[in-house]
Amino acid sequence: MSNKKHHYHDCVDLNKSASIEQCMNEETDTPVTPEGTRLVRIPVNLGDFNVTTHMVANIEFPYPVSEIKDIKKRVVILQCRLMTRTSASPDDQFSSGPFPLFIKGYVRKNIQYASPCYNEAGECVSSEMKSLTVKVPFECMTSVNLDSPAQLPVTNTRSEFDFFRAQDLGKGFPEKDKFLSSDISQFHQSSTANYNPLPYCELLRHEILEWDEATDRHSHHYGYSHSPVAEGHFHHIVEKMMVTFTVSVLQEQQVRITALP
Incomplete structure (x- = not known):
């Protein structure tokens, strides 16, 4: 058994880019302030x-x-x-x-x-x-x-959603049968946080x-x-x-x- 220890400098591997994207903005729904x-x-x-x-x-x-x-x-x-x-x-x-x-x-x-x-x-x-x-x-x-x-x-709000997937069942199942469900290896969520x-x-x-x-x-x-x-x-x-x-x-x-x- 190897005793070699693995050192990870970054917990998340990011795709780094030198470009800077321009952010879009719009005014909020704050009521219009009267003149004066x-x-x-x-x-x-x-x-x-x-x-x-x-x-x-x-x-x-x-x-x-x-x-x-x-x-x-x-x-x-x-x-x-x-x-x-x-x-x-x-x-x-x-x-x-x-x-x-x-x-x-x-x-x-x-x-x-x-x-x-x-x-x-x-x-x-x-x-x-x-x-x-x-x-x-x-x-x-x-x-x-x-x-x-x-x-x-x-x-705050947090909502999860899934996508439908049809996958082959593999050996032991008829070819025409499919696994019809969502993919548990994927996770999708929409969330908001208010400060x-x-x-x-x-x-x-x-x-x-x-x-x-x-x-x-x-x-x-x-x-x-x-x-x-x-x-x-x-x-x-x-x-x-x-x-x-x-x-x-x-x-x-x-x-x-x-x-x-």
Whole structure:
């Protein structure tokens, strides 16, 4: 058996030619623009929406925490997708919904806290400033009605067709009999693809209401283990957040505007 390996530089063998064919063109069925107007392609605001989601998270600190000093927060949207239906006919090109809006992201939190440092006598408590950065994820879906209709996507088409062939059956069959069918060694197809404008989102603002509560606080002085006057520390908090953010849904569309003189 030969171990010789065959190297193929080209997957498809093409008939190459030095000639350049002239392409033909014709105008599309775009409506005629009246005099004094122009047809432009610009982002169209489909609507602004205030979306509210609720989250509960357990956060563990790597060092003991005597108290939280500050929390800086930022909403990050990873996915904002408006799911529209497809166009059913040439007269059904725009729709205002309702459509589902899928949103996925997280709240980035930088927690600045004081971590206690004890002296030998245990009378005074010094602290070191530390910080912990966490990401609290969220994912939700909300149904929206658009202020301005969205352009619906046009579906692709794909149709197969065959040619009739009469072939000899070969030995063992009468000569007058033929194989009447199409040829399975051939494939014929007509297809169209539409490149539809995809709606997208922009994040405008956010508002966060949060409660952070320690669940394992311990006192430094055993005689005052249940007294609020005793200094203490904890490692875990339960966080409850109500996050409201405003997103703007847009889509590039062809709009007719009045031309400047």
